Amino acid sequence: MSKRKQHSPEFKAKVALEALKGEQTVAELASRFGIHPTMIHTWKRALLEGASGVFERGGKKAPEIDEEQVKELHAKIGELAVANDFLFQKAQAVDRKVRREMIETVNPDLSIGKQCRLLSISRSSFYYRPKGETALNLALMRQIDEQFLETPFFGVRQMTWHLRNEGHLVNEKRIRRLMRLMSLMPIYQKPNTSKAAKGHKTYPYLLRGLRVDRPGQVWAADITYLPMRRGFLYLVAIMDWHTRKVLAWRISNTLEAEFCVEALNEAIHKFGPPEIMNTDQGSQFTSFAWTDRLRRSGVRISMDGKGRFLDNIFVERLWRSLKYECVYLHAWETGSEAKAGVGKWIEFYNRKRPHSALGGRPPAVVYWLRKDETQPDQQEQKVA
Template identity: 30%
Template sequence: DNDLDVMRRIDELFLRWPFLGSRRLMAVLAAEGVRVNRKRVQRLMRLMGIAALGPKPRTSKPSAGHRISMDRKGRWMDNVFIERLWRSLKYEDLYIKGYADGAELRAGLGQWFDFYNHQRPHMALDNRAPMAVWREAMVGVLPPTAVDMTLLLRRSLDNAAALPTSPQPQQQQVA
């Protein structure tokens, strides 16, 4: 793959997901069959003048009196996963898009969670999407007649924007 082709694809991915840094861009490109390493992606991003959106490391340092949130005594791990999900949602969607109203927010959240579960590479899952990992784990476990409800849910999320979010005026009945 020559640099121009890779740069074109990086540009497309960056315009779609401006929060992807070199690690995740490399993972997405590799999943598409593009042979790149992280240094090449970083070099091309620098050449293109692009950098991922998001906070730099250690942007919020605890102040005096700061206490770690815990559900039970000594169980700081209880909250880590949801806090990480919330952080990802804020920096990858909410802060970038700044939704105008609740209907727009609802549709946007549905799209982001769909992306998060079906497309976004997760480092803890060897740069695979959670649904791909789950489906691999279910091979041979579920009977062949089982219905994948996640696909039905995904279709309903696609139609979520078509649903009214406020009461609709009554139509007059023809007698």
């Protein structure tokens, strides 16, 4: 039985930096470096969260987890019979991914099996090395994405039936996992009772009955799935609600909040903060990094009811146009190709593509015309 590799800090940093570049999907990086895809998410998040520590006084890096818990667990691992019950209880309080990283393959006192028992991890899962998504799953994800644009009310059961009718032998368990991976949520007539990420605050929906009649009054943001030839990426876009202009966007191979905050920072820097920002209740938009940036800019935060597709309908229509007119016409190999393709289309959308809701004029044209019209009024209100 092969021993688990002990990865050096240099190796972890190298993988995390490659993930940050966004040139390859997580599946491709996992295959390239011979590691578990979960490690890529963990190391990338650790790099993003700890990067600021490099510039702190003394170069002290912010810890990823509670150091006291980890020290306590490592100390207790050496105490065999007496500490077993204590370790089992303490292990439950530490994230499972962290516990897996704590197992030492070369330990003269404790076997891997005993360490797994002490840390409440199954021995088989410790040795398991899953591969990236298969070609079949990637093809299914592409079909799910296309069908979801047509029928955004399809849940797991309806999507499973649809794929079976298309000749695919799939079960609900697989489709549920793939739809979660794609961050797809069907619409509902009423908000359901599911919650955002644990510890994240949600905000009420502020747009009901509101007349949106000027640029910068309301912005909206959303995330969508981008199929690639060998894997997938995620795209976030920030749109001006009144003119439909895309103000900023970012592509990432993971779903951390940082790439959303980068797009938000760019939009605020270029156009100034809006009065209201509307999003869904996804963990990226309920994260402290996102909401704190908005609060510090004096922006009121609005969030859709859970699963309320129509509350953010304008961004959903953007995704539909983008995918049919650009994404589905290509099979991008790298993140650079995807960024170039999406960037070219968004430039076309903003500046040249006629928009039916704007009388056939492109969003950017209407944005700056309306901006010029409303600025004198706003200045007069400030003087008054």
